[in-house]
Amino acid sequence: MTNPTAAMLVIGDEILSGRTRDSNMHFLARQLTDRGITLGEVRIVSDDHDRIVGALDDLRARYDHVFTSGGIGPTHDDITADAVAAAFGAMLDIRDDARAVLAAHYERTGLELNASRLRMARIPEGAELIENPVSAAPGFTLGNVHVMAGVPAVFEAMAVSVLSRIAGGQALYSQSLTIQRGEGEIASDLATLAKAHPDLSIGCYPFQRDGVFGATVVVRGAEKTQVDAVLVRLGVLFPEAIA
Amino acid sequence: MTNPTAAMLVIGDEILSGRTRDSNMHFLARQLTDRGITLGEVRIVSDDHDRIVGALDDLRARYDHVFTSGGIGPTHDDITADAVAAAFGAMLDIRDDARAVLAAHYERTGLELNASRLRMARIPEGAELIENPVSAAPGFTLGNVHVMAGVPAVFEAMAVSVLSRIAGGQALYSQSLTIQRGEGEIASDLATLAKAHPDLSIGCYPFQRDGVFGATVVVRGAEKTQVDAVLVRLGVLFPEAIA
Numbered sequence: 454m455t456n457p458t459a460a461m462l463v464i465g466d467e468i469l470s471g472r473t474r475d476s477n478m479h480f481l482a483r484q485l486t487d488r489g490i491t492l493g494e495v496r497i498v499s500d501d502h503d504r505i506v507g508a509l510d511d512l513r514a515r516y517d518h519v520f521t522s523g524g525i526g527p528t529h530d531d532i533t534a535d536a537v538a539a540a541f542g543a544m545l546d547i548r549d550d551a552r553a554v555l556a557a558h559y560e561r562t563g564l565e566l567n568a569s570r571l572r573m574a575r576i577p578e579g580a581e582l583i584e585n586p587v588s589a590a591p592g593f594t595l596g597n598v599h600v601m602a603g604v605p606a607v608f609e610a611m612a613v614s615v616l617s618r619i620a621g622g623q624a625l626y627s628q629s630l631t632i633q634r635g636e637g638e639i640a641s642d643l644a645t646l647a648k649a650h651p652d653l654s655i656g657c658y659p660f661q662r663d664g665v666f667g668a669t670v671v672v673r674g675a676e677k678t679q680v681d682a683v684l685v686r687l688g689v690l691f692p693e694a695i696a
Numbered sequence: 697m698t699n700p701t702a703a704m705l706v707i708g709d710e711i712l713s714g715r716t717r718d719s720n721m722h723f724l725a726r727q728l729t730d731r732g733i734t735l736g737e738v739r740i741v742s743d744d745h746d747r748i749v750g751a752l753d754d755l756r757a758r759y760d761h762v763f764t765s766g767g768i769g770p771t772h773d774d775i776t777a778d779a780v781a782a783a784f785g786a787m788l789d790i791r792d793d794a795r796a797v798l799a800a801h802y803e804r805t806g807l808e809l810n811a812s813r814l815r816m817a818r819i820p821e822g823a824e825l826i827e828n829p830v831s832a833a834p835g836f837t838l839g840n841v842h843v844m845a846g847v848p849a850v851f852e853a854m855a856v857s858v859l860s861r862i863a864g865g866q867a868l869y870s871q872s873l874t875i876q877r878g879e880g881e882i883a884s885d886l887a888t889l890a891k892a893h894p895d896l897s898i899g900c901y902p903f904q905r906d907g908v909f910g911a912t913v914v915v916r917g918a919e920k921t922q923v924d925a926v927l928v929r930l931g932v933l934f935p936e937a938i939a
Contacts, residue, residue: 482711482712492713496739529891604903641811656709
């Protein structure tokens, strides 16, 4: 059985201009890995209708799930719902269930449910709402696309809610070793190990700390015994390695 | 005159698995913005030959520049040079100029220029080397694709070197205001301003701090007087705004 696959689409000029540093991607990547869902690709595009539709069409055809982040607020640059509806050829309008969620929230907080805020009740036909326990305005799932907010606290709450209802896979077992040698010293042995264990993913991630080059070797696989066997072999090859 | 455009392609399983948090994207985004080059899209793909080639072909046709990060080290999972050569139909082999750079570096540091390290001298035919003042192994520019290392210190040094030799555009003038109101309170006025100033980019970025919702409005444009006029207008509309 192969694991489900996923892609993420981050929508936001503020990330591309360097004004904001994205954190949703890192959060989602960890959540998916823990659940045995393989994140195969991430795209970040600007607040541009055609670019969003193009990326959605490409990604939803190639991955089991697409998670989007950003562009579902009340302002003029929030165009994600329009783009998702266009990609699916679905009608987009204010929906009673979403309006009811917003009305209850704004009544509770004493704020007005004005025309701008009502934009957040525009949900494509056929979509299922994603609960937003932080600020009420819901996300939605349409087909295999899960549309979530960009504000990290809201994104994270929505992601946990969506992930609780989709099927995961077998989380890969993973071990890592840090070796205080340049990659070039260990590359040949790693290549031999990778060739001998085609079912495992053996990654080598170089780093530089205080002017010293080293590498972290990460071994991942479905079978614990196989992963551990490679780990032991690495320990023999590089006795100075630190688990 | 429109500004040059760019895309970034991050190559690395370690980002997609959530093991590592990317910082190169944020660094490059800021550098490009400062130089008046518009970063239109970022993609993160796994260490998979076909996916890298597919993304390269798509991006290099649509943007003036493509910057890649990762996958040019000495290990078996470093396949970026192969993918770039394949995308351009260029020959890939150890090149004398790159080998000379590596040989000098390893002689200086007393390490062996072994077969694994020699992999880093594999440079596509016709490419121009990108200097690596940190750890010697060069990046390269082929056509409009700039291939750089994933280790942040090396990526940053290479990016600065590449950016010094490509033409920038007019850096956009930008002003921002923080307003302690929910986006829904200010969205209508912002939409009116955005409609009245089609040459400007007016973005609204919500945040939540200590349970209070607020929004940062960012106004960008080529003309300082236009941007400042909108800023003044925002100050009149929202007297509590903080510049």
